[in-house]
Amino acid sequence: MEENFALIWKHVTDVIRLEVSADTFQRWFKAIQLLAADESHITLRVPNNIYQLWIETNYMPLLQTAIEKVLGSPRKVRFTISDSPEKLELETDDAANPPAKAARSGGSAAKQSATNGQAAAGAANGMNPRNTFDSFVVGMNNQFAHAAALAVAQTPAKTYNPLFVYGGVGLGKTHLMHAIGQQVASTKAGSKVMYLSSEKFTNEFIDAIQNSKLVRFRNRYRQADVLLIDDIQFLAGKERSQEEFFHTFNTLFDGHKQIILSSDRPPSEIQNLEGRLVSRFEWGLTAELQPPDIETRMAILRKKAQLLQVKLDNSIFEFLAQRIKTNVRRLEGALMRVASFASLSGRELTPDNIEHLLKDILQEEARRTVTIEQIQRKVAEHYDVRLADMTSKRRPANIAFPRQVAMYLARELTKASLSEIGEAFGGRDHGTVLHGHRLVKERMQTDEKVRQTVAFLVNQLNR
Amino acid sequence: MKFSVSKEKLLEGLQTVQNVVSTRTTLPILSNVLLHAADGQLRFTTSDLDVGIRSGIEAAIDKPGATTLPARRLLSIVRELPASEITVEVDSKNVASIRSGPSFFKILGLPEEEFPPLAKFENAKTFTLRQKDLRDALKKTSYAISTDETRYVLNGILFSFKDNKLTLVATDGRRLALVDIELELPRSNECDVIIPSKAIGEVQRLLTDEGDIKLSIGENQVAFEVGGTLLVSKLIEGNYPNYRQVIPGETKERITLERVIFHDAVHRVSLLASEKSNSVKLIFTKNNLEIAANTPDVGEARESLAIAYKGRDMAIAFNPEFLMAPLKNLAVDEVFLDLIDEMSPGVVRIQSPFLYVIMPMRIS
Numbered sequence: 001m002e003e004n005f006a007l008i009w010k011h012v013t014d015v016i017r018l019e020v021s022a023d024t025f026q027r028w029f030k031a032i033q034l035l036a037a038d039e040s041h042i043t044l045r046v047p048n049n050i051y052q053l054w055i056e057t058n059y060m061p062l063l064q065t066a067i068e069k070v071l072g073s074p075r076k077v078r079f080t081i082s083d084s085p086e087k088l089e090l091e092t093d094d095a096a097n098p099p100a101k102a103a104r105s106g107g108s109a110a111k112q113s114a115t116n117g118q119a120a121a122g123a124a125n126g127m128n129p130r131n132t133f134d135s136f137v138v139g140m141n142n143q144f145a146h147a148a149a150l151a152v153a154q155t156p157a158k159t160y161n162p163l164f165v166y167g168g169v170g171l172g173k174t175h176l177m178h179a180i181g182q183q184v185a186s187t188k189a190g191s192k193v194m195y196l197s198s199e200k201f202t203n204e205f206i207d208a209i210q211n212s213k214l215v216r217f218r219n220r221y222r223q224a225d226v227l228l229i230d231d232i233q234f235l236a237g238k239e240r241s242q243e244e245f246f247h248t249f250n251t252l253f254d255g256h257k258q259i260i261l262s263s264d265r266p267p268s269e270i271q272n273l274e275g276r277l278v279s280r281f282e283w284g285l286t287a288e289l290q291p292p293d294i295e296t297r298m299a300i301l302r303k304k305a306q307l308l309q310v311k312l313d314n315s316i317f318e319f320l321a322q323r324i325k326t327n328v329r330r331l332e333g334a335l336m337r338v339a340s341f342a343s344l345s346g347r348e349l350t351p352d353n354i355e356h357l358l359k360d361i362l363q364e365e366a367r368r369t370v371t372i373e374q375i376q377r378k379v380a381e382h383y384d385v386r387l388a389d390m391t392s393k394r395r396p397a398n399i400a401f402p403r404q405v406a407m408y409l410a411r412e413l414t415k416a417s418l419s420e421i422g423e424a425f426g427g428r429d430h431g432t433v434l435h436g437h438r439l440v441k442e443r444m445q446t447d448e449k450v451r452q453t454v455a456f457l458v459n460q461l462n463r
Numbered sequence: 464m465k466f467s468v469s470k471e472k473l474l475e476g477l478q479t480v481q482n483v484v485s486t487r488t489t490l491p492i493l494s495n496v497l498l499h500a501a502d503g504q505l506r507f508t509t510s511d512l513d514v515g516i517r518s519g520i521e522a523a524i525d526k527p528g529a530t531t532l533p534a535r536r537l538l539s540i541v542r543e544l545p546a547s548e549i550t551v552e553v554d555s556k557n558v559a560s561i562r563s564g565p566s567f568f569k570i571l572g573l574p575e576e577e578f579p580p581l582a583k584f585e586n587a588k589t590f591t592l593r594q595k596d597l598r599d600a601l602k603k604t605s606y607a608i609s610t611d612e613t614r615y616v617l618n619g620i621l622f623s624f625k626d627n628k629l630t631l632v633a634t635d636g637r638r639l640a641l642v643d644i645e646l647e648l649p650r651s652n653e654c655d656v657i658i659p660s661k662a663i664g665e666v667q668r669l670l671t672d673e674g675d676i677k678l679s680i681g682e683n684q685v686a687f688e689v690g691g692t693l694l695v696s697k698l699i700e701g702n703y704p705n706y707r708q709v710i711p712g713e714t715k716e717r718i719t720l721e722r723v724i725f726h727d728a729v730h731r732v733s734l735l736a737s738e739k740s741n742s743v744k745l746i747f748t749k750n751n752l753e754i755a756a757n758t759p760d761v762g763e764a765r766e767s768l769a770i771a772y773k774g775r776d777m778a779i780a781f782n783p784e785f786l787m788a789p790l791k792n793l794a795v796d797e798v799f800l801d802l803i804d805e806m807s808p809g810v811v812r813i814q815s816p817f818l819y820v821i822m823p824m825r826i827s
Binding site for chain 1: 637713
């Protein structure tokens with residue numbers, strides 16, 4: 001086995017020798033021995049600790065390239081400092097430093113390139129380096145939350161504390177949190193940014209109780225400068241975790257440290273959450289992330305296509321933006337599917353092809369489309385008539401016209417047939433629906449107000 | 464406790480010890496200054512548990528005693544007091560009454576027993592240096608201290624007492640600064656200690672160009688006594704890396720440069736160095752050095768220096784800040800830049816025992 005390692009190391013040093021001067025090679029690489037190599041790690045023995053420091057700081061990328069060339073895939077590099085007789089003369093041996101060594105070599109892999117500081121730090125923090133403020137598309141749906149997040153990232157604990165961001169699935173909560181965390185970590189050197197999900201908080205808390213390491217757990221999270229907790233709604237029903245979080249929150253808040261939380265619903269709607277936590281969450285700023293409107297969806301698709309470096313026809317963007325309305329993740333996923341279909345199969349993208357390709361996504365979306373009842377409710381609300389009036393036989397114009405508008409919208413926005421719509425409006429005849437539809441259409445052309453109202457209602461229903 | 468003192472002296476005493484007080488304190492008493500009045504002397508002590516500093520001034524002591532008062536607050540009050548004579552009286556509850564002319568201030572303090580004492584030194588090794596020498600040596604090395612907290616061993620300067628000299632070394636992995644001071648050293652006093660950068664900063668503030676400074680090195684503490692002020696600091700535990708390994712053994716080309724001109728040229732050119740690949744290129748050709756930098760989509764900068772150079776054509780790139788740092792902190796007219804090739808570290812040397820190893824950057 002040893003000869004095998006020696007051979008591997010020889011190949012690696014052959015690659016390195018080409019890249020550095022003879023003096024450098026002699027000085028730094030000649031004395032290294034390969035101790036162990038497996039699927040994920042490679043362990044090098046070095047004569048003393050300056051080797052680890054100097055190589056990690058200056059020659060890591062080179063070493064990694066050489067390893068990848070010889071072994072076919074990258075490895076994490078670990079250093080052990082030898083106690084061998086060659087280096088006895090001046091230096092004390094490093095037997096006293098094993099814990100420090102282990103900590104350093106664990107960190108050595110993540111600290112490979114000094115230039116990639118942010119990416120490495122981000123990944124180590126548990127935050128996705130691709131989620132930054134630059135890659136976040138701002139629209140009317142998230143402008144407020146975005147502005148608040150930016151303010152918090154620029155001056156933590158001085159603007160909005162705590163910041164509570166909520167919104168449905170796939171609308172950008174985690175993206176925004178990662179963006180804040182990474183911005184603070186990169187601009188304010190030395191500040192402790194901690195990002196975790198509330199589930200992780202709970203798990204670690206339970207672990208700490210079981211292993212009697214509560215003090216360490218507390219110190220860890222109460223020393224943060226910025227604490228970001230994702231999906232705080234998972235604390236619901238967990239009394240002890242809530243209590244622990246309550247104390248953590250207080251300590252950080254009193255120490256003027258920034259707290260940022262995200263959830264799928266506003267604080268008041270989280271069930272089984274202690275009142276004192278709810279009031280604390282509402283103490284600062286609560287911002288909602290709403291589903292994007294069509295322009296924002298187009299912008300998101302364009303930006304994503306740019307990032308993926310794919311060129312697609314505008315009609316495809318329009319198709320996707322129109323059909324997928326609720327969830328940005330779904331939207332991006334659909335784009336990926338379409339883009340890879342085009343590049344992998346080489347076939348042309350026609351509306352039929354795409355329809356077929358995305359049929360499961362579109363079905364999911366269809367379930368969320370407008371129902372006749374929703375239309376009736378919205379129209380009734382807008383015209384200030386009762387919902388019952390929609391289905392009643394009353395004929396006065398102030399009731400009949402809204403009913404006709406509702407029928408028009410039902411025809412336009414749903415796939416229901418005339419008969420079905422008629423049924424929904426109190427057993428009316430299909431002809432009535434058709435008449436109502438035609439009437440509203442004509443009115444829209446002559447009366448500006450009617451046109452505006454209908455457009456507004458369409459917008460409201462389509463959001 | 465009761466004493467009277469002049470405003471200037473009080474201000475001076477407080478300012479000497481102010482810096483050690485950290486803004487983020489774990490214990491409230493650490494943001495206070497310990498005042499001890501006895502024998503015609505008023506002593507101030509501050510600490511942040513790693514570094515502590517004690518200084519004294521003359522004062523008219525009416526009643527001896529001790530207390531601790533909020534350091535920042537006290538300083539800002541004393542600074543604004545109108546008259547030049549200040550009388551301070553502290554009662555048994557540690558409430559201080561400060562009178563000066565028509566002004567009266569009352570501030571609450573904490574009892575002196577709670578203040579953490581400065582470390583005692585038993586069996587300490589003592590060394591005496593000229594302030595000028597130490598000040599000079601620290602100036603030449605302190606900029607190279609690492610700020611990366613994960614490598615705590617490097618967050619300070621190595622003081623190596625050996626072979627009748629004191630060697631100071633500071634490095635952050637990408638450059639290393641080293642200075643020697645001649646010193647009488649009995650064998651028994653030889654040791655290696657790492658002094659943290661906060662203490663170094665404080666010592667630099669206290670040093671003047673006249674007189675001596677006394678160092679005492681204990682188990683894991685160091686004390687600096689200079690001009691009536693005592694600075695005590697914890698040492699950094701751990702083994703400093705074998706820095707000698709870093710210093711290149713040979714030199715291929717030695718280029719003599721005029722320090723100020725070279726520094727200014729690098730500084731000007733570095734204005735156009737991009738933020739991503741922060742580097743300036745040094746291109747050596749016969750009797751000419753061209754310093755160049757560029758940022759894509761912004762522009763480029765170049766400057767030529769006439770030098771005495773007969774070696775082969777060579778181009779090597781360095782981080783401009785790292786290159787300028789030693790030049791800024793040296794006082795000589797001429798420096799020597801010793802190079803091997805574009806992939807090996809360069810060394811800046813001068814006539815006296817100083818060297819600065821700097822790693823080159825990749826030229827893409």
